[in-house]
Amino acid sequence: MADGEQVAKLRQGVAAWNTWRRDNPTIRPDLSGITLEGTGFSGVNLSGANLGGANLNRIYFIRANLTGANMSGASLIDATLVDANLSGADLSGAKLPEATLIRANLSGANLSQVWRWKSAQLSAAYWDEQTKWPEGYHPPTPQRLS
Secondary structure (H helix, E strand, O other): OOOHHHHHHHHOOHHHHHHHHHHOOOOOOEOOOOEOOOOEEEOOEOOOOEOOOOEOOOOEEEOOEOOOOEOOOOEOOOOEEEOOEOOOOEOOOOEOOOOEEEOOEOOOOEOOOOEOHHHOEEEOOEOOOOOEOOOOOOOOOOOOOO
16 A cells, blocks of 8 residues: 555655665655546656556656666556656556657566556657566567667
8 A cells, every 4th residue: 555655745745756866775665556536747756666556547748757666566558658757667568558658768677467458659768678578568679778
C-alpha cells in the first residue's frame, strides 16, 4: 500500500516532489496502488519507485525518470510516455493497451506478460538485448542510445 505522506508530496506537484527526492535520496518511494489517472508529470523523478498495481491510465509522463521503477501490474491504458527513461523498470503484467511510447528508453526493462502490448504504439524507442519482451513479440533490431 502506498505511503500516505509520499502520495501527498507527489500531489503537491513535480517541483515539490523532485525537491523531496533530492533531499531524501535513500528513500525508495512506495506509491503502490495509487490512482494518478489523467495526470501530467513532466520531468518527474520516480526512479526506483514502487508503482506496482497503480492506476496510471491516461497519464502523461514527459521526460520522466522511471529508471528501475516497479510498475508490475500497473494499468497504463491510453498512457503517453514521451522521452521517458524506463531503463531497468519492471512492467511485467502491466496493462498497456493504446499506450504511446515515443523515444522511451526501454533498455533492460521487463515487459514480460504485458497485457495487450500489440495495441501499444512504440515509436523511436530504445532497447537492448536485456529488454524482456512479451511472449511472441519480436521487436526489430535493438535501438541504442547514441
